[in-house]
Amino acid sequence: MKDLRERLTSNNKTALTQAIHGLGGIGKTQIAVEYAYRYQEKYDYVFWIQMADDTDESIPHSSTDPSLTILNSYVGYCNKLQVSFDENEVETAKHAFKNWMGLNKNWLMIFDNADKPDCLESFLPVQFQGHVILTSRANSFTRLGILESLEIKKLTLDQANDFLIKRVSRQLNSTEEKYARALAIEIDGLPLALEQAGAYIQETAITFKRYLKLYKNLRIELLEEQKPVLGGYAKTVQKTWLLNFQAVEDELPAAVEVLRFCSYFAPDAIPYNTITAGASFLNNSIQEVLEQAIDPILGVAKLLKPLSKYSLINIEPGEERFSIHRIVQEVMKTQANSIEEVKELEEQVINVVECIYPWTDYDNRSVAFQLFSHCLIAAEYVNKNLIVTSRSTSLLGKLGRYFFYTGAYKLAEPLYHQALLISNSLVEKDLDKDEAIDQVVVSLNNLAMLYRRTQQYFDAEPLFIQAIDIVENQNVPENDLMLASLYNNLALLYKVWDHQEKYNRIEQLYLKALVIMRSHDDQSREVASVLSNLAAYYETKGRNQLAQKNFKLAIRLLRTKYEQGEINPDLGSAINNLANLYRSQEKYGKAKPLYKEALEILNESLGPEHPTTKTIFLNNKVNDEKLKL
Template sequence: MKKSEQTTPNALLRHARDQRGWSREYVAEKIGSDPKSLGRWERGVTFPQPYYRQKLCELFEKNAQELGLMPGGADKTDKGIDSGLSPRLQGTLPEASGASQPPAAPILSIWNVPYRRNPFFTGREAALNALHAALTHGKAIALTQAQAISGLGGVGKTQTAVEYAYRYHDAYKAILWARADSHETLVSDVVSMVTLLKLPEKDEQDQNRVLDAFKRWLQENDDWLLILDNADDLMMVNDFLPSLGQGHILLTTREQVTGRIAQRIEIEKMEPEEGALFLLRRTHKLAIGAPRDNVSYTYWNKAIDISRMLDGLPLALDQAGAYIEQTECGLAGYLDRYQKHRSVLLGMRGPSVSDHPEPVATTWALSFEKVQTANLAAADLLRFCAFLHPDAIPLEIITDGASELGPLLEIAAADLIALDMAIGELRRFSLLRRDPENQILNIHRLVQAVIKDGMDQDTQRRWAERVVRAVNRVFPDGTFETWQACERCLPQAQVCAALIKQRDVLFEEAGQLLSRMATYLQERARYAEAKSLYYQALEICEKTLGPEDSKVAQILDALAVLYFYQGKYSQAESIEQRALAIREKVLGLDHPDVADSLNNLATICQEQGKYTQAEPLFQRALDIWERKLGPEHRYVASALSNLGLLYYVQGKYAEAEPLYIKALSLNEQTLGLEHPEVAYKLHNLAMLYRMQGRYVEAEPLFVRALLVREQALEPDHPDMALSLNNLGGLYRLQGKYDQAEPLLLRALSIRESKLGLEHHHVSYSLADLGLLYYAQDKYSAAEPLLRRALAIRKQVLGSVHPDVAEALENYADLLQKMNRQGESAELDAQARTIRAKYAEEDKIQ
């Protein structure tokens, strides 16, 4: 029989317990362990895991060395976890596993939990144990069913999830946290997590692609924990959950019916004694880990009374503790204040409102009254923030939008010291949180609700309009250079869009904000969202400014471009003609904005094969821009490039080339080498060289354009497909079939998913892929592609268009090879008819 391993008793831990007169049972209960484990630690048989080591240190108010909790008695400290995060977030990471952990335990390397561990966290042991058992029960299953921490707003669901993450972090390689209070915030956090995970799709523009990459990572990796906080819309959240994977999913939600999506664990309110213990610790009347006997009988009874009065709601108790600590009114004073305000507060938020319970409203109303007395600007700041998205409110909305915030807050916002004082006053009561590194504010949504519900309708409308005007001040114009700033302000702008619609806001700034949002979303190829905002902006501007105002024309012009991107050319042409008519009437015939409409209308005509109509429009736009903006302006470069493209599609290559070269040179000088506009010019010149058979000159231009777009755009942006498709086409012409196919397939996939299956540009990808298979004698693979390309072009462009003729010719050639001579001859005849029509038009011109 083996001899038992010799151990060294831990006299320090035993001595500290005996000195305080605590039993093993008492200490074990306080740290959430059992007396047997504590006995093994004291005998030196084992060492506690990091979680219990921390609990013991907090209970005895000593460090690990003073309690003899480190293996071998060495003076060691645990190494921090390398999360790959910023120093700010690294400061919130839990302790890494020490030597007492078994070697097989996973090593936590990814962590983005945004909250520090709450030192005042009290109770919830039954819920935490049930949660841990439920998640680990199905360890061998492909994916354990999601667990949902469910309960009333403010009951402590988020804090319980935070505690779980810290307590059981040793069981995971990655712990990921996302806000799920809305689709927009969840998408935003998924994008951030994809960046944290360093996935190739981190710079994708199409958020659906980013989501797919994130779900794929979850399916292909194990030992992860995904926490989705405030997941009240479970159907929306379900779209973000993987169907497979070796990990755990934890939701916090107010929803009581979780269905098949998750197994529900109810978080109940605290018992009076538990709530009293939490409140005494929160107000520093009782040290963390100390027994309740250490406070007087009077304190304990008052704490019990407050806990009962607030019905054991942790958020209400925490808020009460903050008020008591900051004002030093004492427990009795708080009780007295509550009694005096009870009837007013019950009238404001009745007990029947389940998601905004009475005690929370009571606490916040008392705090707000104190703020109102101490700092009027702070009170207005809270009112202002009540109408914004609660998370990540950029400070520049307040500082740069100061003139729209009302007289009191305007003065404070223009003075950084005064603004600091206002924010500091709100932070005293935890009504507002500040992130100095990212220059953002955060406010709890229930605080927002209580503040708004305390206003009459006129006051609510006044603050809602101030928010719209202030956000309009800071939201950029949506051009490439402003994309980062646009994304930072987008959640606030989206809230404003909802306010504008809900409250029927009708003033010019509202239309301006909606239009700029739409421009940004359009640039990011989020066409459906952009279209809705454009029409909302158009309606406001037509009502406030009249149907023939230049700002109405500006929105119409942008809307026409949106329809052009979607391949809806007839709608685009009609709208652009209206925009042009307004601009010519209001601004004059040679205004730069008139040139903008001329240029866009010419582009729309060109895409439809109306070349004779397009050329004079391009020429006129170029002339206006050169005279009004100067010969080196970026708009002049666009006009030159567009005119060159018109000549290119007509086969006038000698006329197109100098225009392309000049446009490229101008953009490189004014915008730099890495701008997306430069990529357009590179691509157009490369296409010209490709058509002329100058493949050696074309390839580096195609490659450079692709690299620029890869740096500036998401991987599935339609412009990426343009570069991929035409570079793949060049490789096809060069006989580099193995290099061509993956590029063409990727381009087709992007266009189908981003533009739709029937878009004109999808036909280009189908045709190039079909021609690749044709060149490889894979006729059966080529035939459905070329047939579909022809059908799309006829549907979108009509039966008489040069691109339709090209598709007819391609398909006819293939059918000839497939011994379908009759069909081939018929298609070839149709193509000749179209070509003859355009040749005659050129002759007339």
């Protein structure tokens, strides 16, 4: 409110017109009302033009001619102010009232719901001494000389929580306060929705706990049970936004399809490539817009423009991503014609997210983190709809890998199990059999690696052996590298497993892996990993010269990549292993700079809280204690 007043009174002629814009139900009209009330003594005249009739639900926004609405209002104001015009030519009222605004000062004009702001240009004088405020779902007002509008954003969590508690007009105990806050989180700071929820709770006297439980099941259906009472809202959330959906559809039908599709994603940070990379899975109208565009990103921009225009989405400048308020998503979901349509949209999300979600490692961990919420919700759709496809298997494996990479092993395990179950089911049903068999191998390997990491060695071994048997029996050259990886992983299991008979097989497995990997180009990182593992094995056998040689070979390969700008945790681990060798030989001075370098690399690549980083920190601490002796 203070900001709006300062802008209007800044003595800048271009600031005499200000726009308040934002999502429907965000409180734009209420701010304009409050401004007019608070500063009424500063004005001799206050004019209010309702650009769309929100009280008559039979009249959609798109069917109301805003120019005619303004002209009729100007006729009325001319009559009240006794400004003369030719009553036989009502158009003359427009020029008469514009002239009056140009000659007089200390007046305030508010155009409420000016969702087509360009039409105002011809109704305002070139120069005037009053103030103009318009509220709008649109977000561009350059034709009116407004380069920086006031965007009304959702309430903060604390503001929304305070609103709900005050709205119900009763004392709350600590339990109820907790559920009030949880409800504020669900409603996500939208004032109109908060008013509907608060009015329902206040009028029915039910608890916040009960309402929250009902809301999680019924969503928009529950909100629609109660019309807003306070705040001057004429329509409920759903009815407010359905008008905007229709306006967008009139402008570009494919844009509504984008909104429909994206309503099944997590609400925040939806990347453009959900539309570009996943185009083949989407509605034909979306594909047509993308195909006709010079560049795919320009096609996405065209699809998003009408959605942004009506503040249905919030585009993050320069980031190629956008967000949707979660209640906009809920309203959009109510427009589905059948359960089958919902399932189809949810499967589209699964397919698209699987396409864009990476197999988490150091190089793409930031991308995986950014897309994590979308991958999580897509995995929920797999469970909900029992989707049995190679893509659903891959998606679950990728999400499990993310948890594995971040050390959340308990969260990774059920995902790996489910991926294995689905891939086995695909093999049994003879659906995409070759791809399904590959998925079985990947799932077996993932689960076995998890068991190895969590010291469940008896469970890990048969899974590795089963995967190796499958690949060896396939005898497909394209799967050589997978076989090499499996040999390496089984060797790692035997290395940490206190079992002499199995321990003696380690060298053979590593050497078999190295032969395969060295026959392929650009496998330096993988070769380095096996060399480092082999060196660690030699160390345990007391073959220290071979151990040192292989550690140094591994570090040399990884350091070459590092010097080319590739920061990889494998280099840190390899350096740590060589430091451990020196420490075991009581060469603590040689070990110290290596531990320091390893920690620097691991802190940068994995972070200080990762289990591997913590282990190397402890190794360094032990080495320092030995140095002090």
